[in-house]
Amino acid sequence: MSYSSRDRLAGKVAIVTGAAHGLGAETARVLASQGARVAIVDINLEAAQGVVAEIEAAGGEAMAIKVDLTSESEIMGMAEAVEQRFGRIDVLHNNAAALDVPQRQADRDVCNVSIEAWDRALDVNARGAMLCSKHVVPVMLKTGGGSIIHSTSGFGQLGDVTLTAYAASKAALMALSRSIAAQFGKKGIRSNAIMIGFVLNDHAQKTVPEEIKQILLAQHLTPQLGSPRQIADVVAFLASEESSFITGATIPVDGGFTSHSPAMVPLSEYFERQGSNKL
Numbered sequence: 001m002s003y004s005s006r007d008r009l010a011g012k013v014a015i016v017t018g019a020a021h022g023l024g025a026e027t028a029r030v031l032a033s034q035g036a037r038v039a040i041v042d043i044n045l046e047a048a049q050g051v052v053a054e055i056e057a058a059g060g061e062a063m064a065i066k067v068d069l070t071s072e073s074e075i076m077g078m079a080e081a082v083e084q085r086f087g088r089i090d091v092l093h094n095n096a097a098a099l100d101v102p103q104r105q106a107d108r109d110v111c112n113v114s115i116e117a118w119d120r121a122l123d124v125n126a127r128g129a130m131l132c133s134k135h136v137v138p139v140m141l142k143t144g145g146g147s148i149i150h151s152t153s154g155f156g157q158l159g160d161v162t163l164t165a166y167a168a169s170k171a172a173l174m175a176l177s178r179s180i181a182a183q184f185g186k187k188g189i190r191s192n193a194i195m196i197g198f199v200l201n202d203h204a205q206k207t208v209p210e211e212i213k214q215i216l217l218a219q220h221l222t223p224q225l226g227s228p229r230q231i232a233d234v235v236a237f238l239a240s241e242e243s244s245f246i247t248g249a250t251i252p253v254d255g256g257f258t259s260h261s262p263a264m265v266p267l268s269e270y271f272e273r274q275g276s277n278k279l
């Protein structure tokens with residue numbers, strides 16, 4: 001089977017949370033293009049329906065479900081609806097996060113993070129992922145297991161000067177992923193986290209200042225920042241049987257952002273000025 005074969009995920013049913021926009025939407029399109037039937041789960045139903053229409057126009061199968069991930073009853077209803085429509089669940093991609101501009105601006109250093117922003121980040125990003133896992137794992141077990149993929153960030157691993165709540169929520173997801181891997185591995189469920197670098201989705205293209213893009217690009221080892229497709233391809237791999245011996249892992253998909261010394265950029269500039277990298 002070729003690497004991007006249309007039937008690589010044939011027969012599988014996938015849930016992607018936060019799939020109405022950004023990386024989740026691209027991942028849903030890629031999973032569907034490889035044969036999975038996909039549930040597009042998002043708080044924004046209209047945009048989720050737009051992604052379903054795109055998938056169907058390309059010959060795939062998908063359904064849109066409106067869910068606020070802070071509501072356990074809505075999440076339970078979502079898992080039931082997917083099982084009812086598609087008969088099984090094989091893949092859960094915990095991708096959704098509260099990342100809109102007001103949320104990011106209220107989530108600053110620990111003395112200046114609003115309690116509402118803290119609660120919302122933890123509620124949507126971590127508690128929501130836990131609840132989706134809680135209600136999807138029993139459905140996966142009925143058919144012998146599945147693959148759960150959690151979207152985390154370098155913020156969950158490294159200290160930084162802002163986004164305190166977001167960072168805590170992403171660290172929680174890494175722990176959640178390992179707990180699920182340990183608790184359900186013997187029953188056929190794999191759980192992995194992907195630690196994503198800076199990816200220019202449509203929203204980031206418009207809302208992130210150019211200077212910040214350049215600061216972040218300098219810290220990536222790749223010529224460009226990430227694209228949604230580069231993330232979606234890794235999720236598709238982790239959803240597929242090709243990754244069947246990978247579980248409990250946190251995999252950087254970040255262009256080397258978290259792989260190098262913090263001194264690398266200023267040192268490179270220093271060496272540039274000196275005309276040599278002799279130490």
Ligand SMILES: NC(=O)c1ccc[n+]([C@@H]2O[C@H](COP(=O)([O-])OP(=O)(O)OC[C@H]3O[C@@H](n4cnc5c(N)ncnc54)[C@H](O)[C@@H]3O)[C@@H](O)[C@H]2O)c1
Pocket residue numbers: 017018019020021022023024041042043044067068069070094095096097098099100124151152153154195196197198199200201203204
């Ligand atoms: N884009 C990046 O550079 C980057 C970097 C590191 C990690 N990530 C992670 O990747 C994932 C996707 O990021 P993105 O850039 O595509 O974000 P995005 O803001 O474009 O998409 C997030 C989606 O989550 C949905 N959502 C928000 N609150 C919700 C709720 N309460 N219930 C249901 N859905 C809700 C939104 O409607 C939206 O469709 C996130 O987990 C993010 O933390 C992204």
